[in-house]
Amino acid sequence: MAGTPRKDEISGVDTTGHKWDDIEELNNPLPRWWLWVFYASVLWSVVYWIAMPAWPGISDYTKGMLGYSQRSIVQNELAAVKASRAEWDQQILNSSLEEIVKDDTLNQYALAAGKAAFGDNCSGCHGSGAQGGKGYPNLNDDHWLWGGSLEDIHTTIAYGIRSTHEDTRVNDMSAFLRDEILEKSEISDVAEYVMSLSGTATDAQAARRGEELFVDNCVACHSEGGLGNRDLGAPNLADSLWLYGGDKATIVQSISYGRKGVMPTWEARLDPVTVKALSIYVHALGGGE
Amino acid sequence: MSTKLEDIVRDATIEVDAVNKKENRTLYKKREPIFPKRAVGQFRRLKWLIMIITLSIYYLVPFLRWDRGPGAPDQAVLIDFPGNRFYFFFIELWPQEVYYITGILIVAALLLFFFTSLFGRVWCGYSCPQTVWTDLFIAVERWVEGDRNARIKLHRAPWSLEKIGKYCLKHTIWLLIGIATGGAWVFYFADAPTLFVELFTLQADIMAYSFVALLTFTTYTLGGLAREQVCIYMCPWPRIQGAMMDEDSLQVTYKLDRGEPRGRAKKAHDDESFGDCIDCKQCVVVCPMGIDIRDGSQLECINCALCIDACDAIMDKMGTPRGLIAYDTDANLARRIAGKAEQFTLLRMRTVVYAFAILFVCAVMSYVLVTRSSLDLNVLRDRNPIFVKLSDGSIRNGYTVKILNKERSVRQFAVSVDGLPVETLKINDIEDNGAAPIVEVKPDSLRSVHLFISVNEADLASASEPVTITVTDTENGNSVTYDSVFIGPEK
Numbered sequence: 089m090a091g092t093p094r095k096d097e098i099s100g101v102d103t104t105g106h107k108w109d110d111i112e113e114l115n116n117p118l119p120r121w122w123l124w125v126f127y128a129s130v131l132w133s134v135v136y137w138i139a140m141p142a143w144p145g146i147s148d149y150t151k152g153m154l155g156y157s158q159r160s161i162v163q164n165e166l167a168a169v170k171a172s173r174a175e176w177d178q179q180i181l182n183s184s185l186e187e188i189v190k191d192d193t194l195n196q197y198a199l200a201a202g203k204a205a206f207g208d209n210c211s212g213c214h215g216s217g218a219q220g221g222k223g224y225p226n227l228n229d230d231h232w233l234w235g236g237s238l239e240d241i242h243t244t245i246a247y248g249i250r251s252t253h254e255d256t257r258v259n260d261m262s263a264f265l266r267d268e269i270l271e272k273s274e275i276s277d278v279a280e281y282v283m284s285l286s287g288t289a290t291d292a293q294a295a296r297r298g299e300e301l302f303v304d305n306c307v308a309c310h311s312e313g314g315l316g317n318r319d320l321g322a323p324n325l326a327d328s329l330w331l332y333g334g335d336k337a338t339i340v341q342s343i344s345y346g347r348k349g350v351m352p353t354w355e356a357r358l359d360p361v362t363v364k365a366l367s368i369y370v371h372a373l374g375g376g377e
Numbered sequence: 378m379s380t381k382l383e384d385i386v387r388d389a390t391i392e393v394d395a396v397n398k399k400e401n402r403t404l405y406k407k408r409e410p411i412f413p414k415r416a417v418g419q420f421r422r423l424k425w426l427i428m429i430i431t432l433s434i435y436y437l438v439p440f441l442r443w444d445r446g447p448g449a450p451d452q453a454v455l456i457d458f459p460g461n462r463f464y465f466f467f468i469e470l471w472p473q474e475v476y477y478i479t480g481i482l483i484v485a486a487l488l489l490f491f492f493t494s495l496f497g498r499v500w501c502g503y504s505c506p507q508t509v510w511t512d513l514f515i516a517v518e519r520w521v522e523g524d525r526n527a528r529i530k531l532h533r534a535p536w537s538l539e540k541i542g543k544y545c546l547k548h549t550i551w552l553l554i555g556i557a558t559g560g561a562w563v564f565y566f567a568d569a570p571t572l573f574v575e576l577f578t579l580q581a582d583i584m585a586y587s588f589v590a591l592l593t594f595t596t597y598t599l600g601g602l603a604r605e606q607v608c609i610y611m612c613p614w615p616r617i618q619g620a621m622m623d624e625d626s627l628q629v630t631y632k633l634d635r636g637e638p639r640g641r642a643k644k645a646h647d648d649e650s651f652g653d654c655i656d657c658k659q660c661v662v663v664c665p666m667g668i669d670i671r672d673g674s675q676l677e678c679i680n681c682a683l684c685i686d687a688c689d690a691i692m693d694k695m696g697t698p699r700g701l702i703a704y705d706t707d708a709n710l711a712r713r714i715a716g717k718a719e720q721f722t723l724l725r726m727r728t729v730v731y732a733f734a735i736l737f738v739c740a741v742m743s744y745v746l747v748t749r750s751s752l753d754l755n756v757l758r759d760r761n762p763i764f765v766k767l768s769d770g771s772i773r774n775g776y777t778v779k780i781l782n783k784e785r786s787v788r789q790f791a792v793s794v795d796g797l798p799v800e801t802l803k804i805n806d807i808e809d810n811g812a813a814p815i816v817e818v819k820p821d822s823l824r825s826v827h828l829f830i831s832v833n834e835a836d837l838a839s840a841s842e843p844v845t846i847t848v849t850d851t852e853n854g855n856s857v858t859y860d861s862v863f864i865g866p867e868k
């Protein structure tokens with residue numbers, strides 16, 4: 089209930105005149121400095137509304153006189169970053185892969201750019217850590233189909249494998265069963281032989297039988313002893329790494345129906361700087377030669 | 378004799394009440410201006426001296442030079458934000474070493490506690506920037522407008538050309554002091570002589586001017602306009618320090634056992650039943666906080682000791698001994714009232730604890746500072762993929778090795794690995810050829826390289842083996858190590 093303000097005897101302070109249940113409210117004013125700060129803030133907010141974007145409208149908002157916009161700031165910053173990159177890109181473009189790798193700063197730049205490009209373009213098949221999967225090579229190890237030097241990697245990325253590019257890397261692993269070149273039992277023997285190359289064969293006799301067949305049918309590409317041939321992209325069968333799997337069933341499958349992995353050409357989709365950066369990044373993953 | 382004393386008392390006496398007198402103090406009243414009278418005496422002289430010293434430190438330190446060799450700034454004290462460095466004479470701190478600053482702040486706080494427990498609010502009374510600058514501003518005010526009475530007269534007088542002129546002059550000088558304060562502040566963040574020229578030729582960064590403006594504003598408001606309000610209402614320190622003080626801490630005290638009952642007429646007539654306080658209120662009018670020390674120790678009292686000077690002057694005139702107001706302790710007050718001898722106890726539990734805490738933190742800090750390496754190592758193990766199987770069946774792990782060379786010269790570091798039967802060690806493209814691979818790091822910078830360790834799978838005892846990576850300066854043998862793990866397939 090509102091009443092008339094009066095002086096409270098005990099505290100010596102004026103009351104507001106508000107009284108409920110016999111409890112009266114004292115009119116203790118705010119500290120002056122606080123009030124002045126408050127007034128200043130009110131004034132400031134008015135200035136702020138006029139100068140800066142402040143009030144939302146139905147489809148728009150008040151823009152403010154200073155023309156401040158976080159979006160345009162970000163755009164400007166991005167443009168500045170792009171501009172600063174141009175200089176680096178030019179250097180990458182003008183240097184050979186070896187030169188870039190030797191120059192620590194340029195190398196760091198290429199690695200960073202390559203890492204980003206890898207995430208955007210390559211990780212879909214090769215995995216985010218380039219660890220690969222069945223049919224998709226692990227790029228961290230030292231097992232290369234077409235070679236692991238900077239140049240080799242660059243060629244593979246630029247032209248692809250069985251891609252639409254006219255200079256694409258391509259080979260032909262026959263489908264020995266489908267094309268009726270070998271019998272099922274013969275394929276099993278060849279598989280045993282292939283496994284014996286990395287010491288995982290279980291049937292020594294079959295492996296011996298398979299060796300003959302291997303010499304007749306496979307050595308042309310996979311070389312003697314199954315050591316592979318990088319010019320043809322024929323994998324080394326004697327090491328412990330397998331692109332599709334090293335168990336017998338998978339090897340039989342590979343021989344029976346062939347393997348025709350595909351990698352697109354990136355020359356058309358990415359600019360030359362990015363292709364270079366990607367080559368350097370992949371080379372630096374640990375298997376580079 | 379008695380008539381002479383009467384004259385002295387009459388001359389000295391001022392009929393005033395303290396502006397912030399204890400009884401009428403409230404949180405909500407409008408600020409009443411205080412016109413402190415000029416005090417003369419030993420403590421005032423000490424305060425002038427401390428003001429000169431502290432202000433000189435503040436204004437001159439940025440201009441001190443310190444040779445750090447080519448390429449490094451030669452400013453003795455510099456907070457270099459663009460370069461991410463803090464320079465303090467022979468110490469150079471990197472951003473990851475800010476804990477030194479924490480250490481310095483801890484020591485500063487402990488010193489404050491220590492001195493407060495011994496001597497009360499000496500910080501407030503002599504060296505707090507608020508006190509020093511307010512003192513300076515009051516001195517300016519006195520120089521322009523005259524001492525207390527003249528200032529009160531001017532304050533009450535109607536507006537006139539003289540009043541406007543004096544006020545303008547005073548505020549202009551205050552603003553100039555403010556500008557000088559803000560101006561000196563920014564010198565700590567850039568090369569002072571260069572910035573000095575830039576500031577005057579309007580070439581300096583807008584940030585520099587903003588900070589000068591900000592500090593001008595705060596100095597002017599806090600030192601000129603708010604003054605004692607800062608100590609009474611804004612500063613947390615008066616509230617906190619109660620915890621550091623006890624009945625043996627020195628504080629400016631009115632010795633009521635000697636002064637009371639106060640009275641001027643009777644005293645003037647040598648009445649023995651009265652105390653030494655002649656109630657002349659000189660202690661009240663010199664007080665910059667506008668309080669009456671005779672009300673006992675108060676939060677508002679900053680222990681500036683000016684009332685001691687004022688009272689001593691009166692005691693000299695009266696022919697009574699000095700020290701009716703003096704640095705004293707509550708314990709001694711009680712002892713004297715009980716008729717016992719005074720006793721000052723400096724060695725108390727809390728002072729000893731504070732002293733040891735200071736020594737301890739200082740010892741730790743100097744140890745860390747002396748033994749800190751000019752070389753830092755950080756190792757991040759590759760997690761994707763966790764490990765790589767190689768064609769010969771061995772297992773490889775990758776590590777990002779970050780080497781920080783804090784010296785201003787190129788250094789070569791040998792990277793070696795312990796705790797594993799390593800087969801090959803490779804850094805980027807540098808293959809391990811028997812010796813540990815060497816990494817060259819440019820002066821004053823961080824280099825990040827990729828380290829590959831491969832181990833024959835048969836040699837791995839478990840799926841996760843501890844491994845220690847060591848980086849050694851090939852020239853002086855300084856080294857740092859980092860403990861990591863080597864992960865292989867589940868056994």
Ligand code: SF4
Nearest residue numbers: 664678679681682684
């Ligand atoms: S009471 Fe004395 S010591 Fe305390 S602030 Fe006032 S003049 Fe200074």
Ligand code: SF4
Nearest residue numbers: 654655657658660688
């Ligand atoms: S304490 Fe000293 S200065 Fe203060 S009123 Fe008494 S005699 Fe005067």
